[in-house]
Amino acid sequence: MFDQYKNRFPIDEKQWNDYISCFQRIEVPAKTTLLKEGEISKKLLLIEKGCIRVWFNNNGKDVTFQFFFENNTVASIESFIKKFPSPVFIETIEPSVLWRMHKKDVDRIMAEIKEIPVLRDLLINSVFDRTFDYMKHFLSFIKDTPTQRYLNLLQEKPQIIRRIPQHYIASYLGITTVHLSRIKSKLAKEKK
Amino acid sequence: MFDQYKNRFPIDEKQWNDYISCFQRIEVPAKTTLLKEGEISKKLLLIEKGCIRVWFNNNGKDVTFQFFFENNTVASIESFIKKFPSPVFIETIEPSVLWRMHKKDVDRIMAEIKEIPVLRDLLINSVFDRTFDYMKHFLSFIKDTPTQRYLNLLQEKPQIIRRIPQHYIASYLGITTVHLSRIKSKLAKEKK
DNA sequence: TGCATTTAATAACAAATGTTATCGCCAGAC
DNA sequence: GTCTGGCGATAACATTTGTTATTAAATGCA
Incomplete structure (x- = not known):
């Protein structure tokens, strides 16, 4: 490990x-x-x-x-x-x-x-990085629709989509399971 | 200064x-x-x-x-x-x-x-604090309704409400100016 | 294997939120 | 002063999202 x-x-x-x-x-x-x-x-x-x-x-x-x-x-x-x-x-x-x-x-x-010093800077940078990560995630709640947030997730963190039960993903995206299900079926239709 | x-x-x-x-x-x-x-x-x-x-x-x-x-x-x-x-x-x-x-x-x-050391810790802590601030703000987008977010803002950062034009506040809360206006008028009615 | 539990899809209806347009108020420019 | 533009309230209508209920499929476990 x-x-x-x-x-x-x-x-x-x-x-x-x-x-x-x-x-x-x-x-x-x-x-x-x-x-x-x-x-x-x-x-x-x-x-x-x-x-x-x-x-x-x-x-x-x-x-x-x-x-x-x-x-x-x-x-x-x-x-x-x-x-x-x-x-x-x-x-x-x-x-x-x-x-x-x-x-x-x-x-x-x-x-x-x-x-x-090297480790110290590494520590400080890792805190900065986590801050940036939050900023990014937060921004997507202000500017994106749930559909866009789902598509972002699919692209940027596909293992969340693959491994996590859908009701957890829905609450992570700030929507209901029903709505997530609708988003997925709508996207599937558009793809056809 | x-x-x-x-x-x-x-x-x-x-x-x-x-x-x-x-x-x-x-x-x-x-x-x-x-x-x-x-x-x-x-x-x-x-x-x-x-x-x-x-x-x-x-x-x-x-x-x-x-x-x-x-x-x-x-x-x-x-x-x-x-x-x-x-x-x-x-x-x-x-x-x-x-x-x-x-x-x-x-x-x-x-x-x-x-x-x-004292300043260094101050620096690291200020970065942590900013991270916590983002987390908090972010969480309120997942768990709260726009009305609750507005009430939080009123309580926690009243000077934003007092000094900032409403259309900026609306986009900060992730809603339209029309909806913010509705929220305010609804709250005013309930108060009566 | 078969049963219970978890998970996901869908429908019908309700509520929340967005869009567009209109009106009125008010502060600043001239 | 008057005019203009920015700002905010409101209405009517459209769209998105939530709620509740039902069903089916998948999964874990005895």
Whole structure:
């Protein structure tokens, strides 16, 4: 799992082994809740196999707002960083193999790598990138119709369409399952 | 303009004067374009007085997606950081007094303050905060109705409602001016 | 295998939102 | 002052999207 990353970072063997030994491997079935709303997130997750969705309860309605796949790291980021009660649930969609690291180890490693300029910039850039990602997704809600959002998703994140049940995709796009179904059938007709 | 910030940062007088001398004061009338779509953003703006909107052209439609007021800093952040052509226009709404700093000075100061742990963490946190802000705004598009979004805005950012022309607010909320007008009149009726 | 559960498609109707057009108000230009 | 253009409200109608209910197909499990 970790060898693929090994040579990307300018740290020595000993430090590397120290870091990866903080991860604990777990296997969980589909639909396993990994973090509940209201809990304070104390673990960072890295996905080896499977997928995860982040969702929250909006007046009884299940609203999904992010998906994560192999090699993604997952946490309720606000809760993890600021120690707030998590506003969201985190749950597996497929049976998954995950690596878990406790917050105290993450904090220690973060503090250490902040002293290494290359890694520090990498960290800052990754936060910027996540910000840009949100901006982009957000913009598409202002400027695009649901049909266009679906087409964007199909083009930019096809594995979401392939692997995720449709009712989760619908709430991710901000529409109902019925409407998503209509969009798909309309697109299929136009193609003919 | 800058004295209010002076004692917040652990840097000496000389450095402080060096930093603020990089700002150049300009006065511009309402509806002045400060950055055009397609240009590469080379200046950071700080608002002393007035307000600014960031918008883009979506197939001929003017879509506003951010507002900035006194003491905010403004840039097309993707363009400024990554040197991409800006996807957005930046333009004043009211006659404004602005302070402008060239990117090369910003970069130099950023590089310097990254070596000062307190400021470095401040920088990283401010990027996190901006990310959280986007997440929050984005979530409200998935979970809330336009009416609820308008009420949120009224409560959380009342100066947007007070100072910004309604058609900009409408596109910021992702609806038409007609619909925003309907929402307002419906709310006024319910209040009675 | 067969049964229960989940998932997706569709129809009929309701509600929300967009489009286009018109009117009136008001601030700024002259 | 008067005129003009920008702004906001409203109406009538069109379109999109949601709601509820039904059915069928796919999937997981005993």
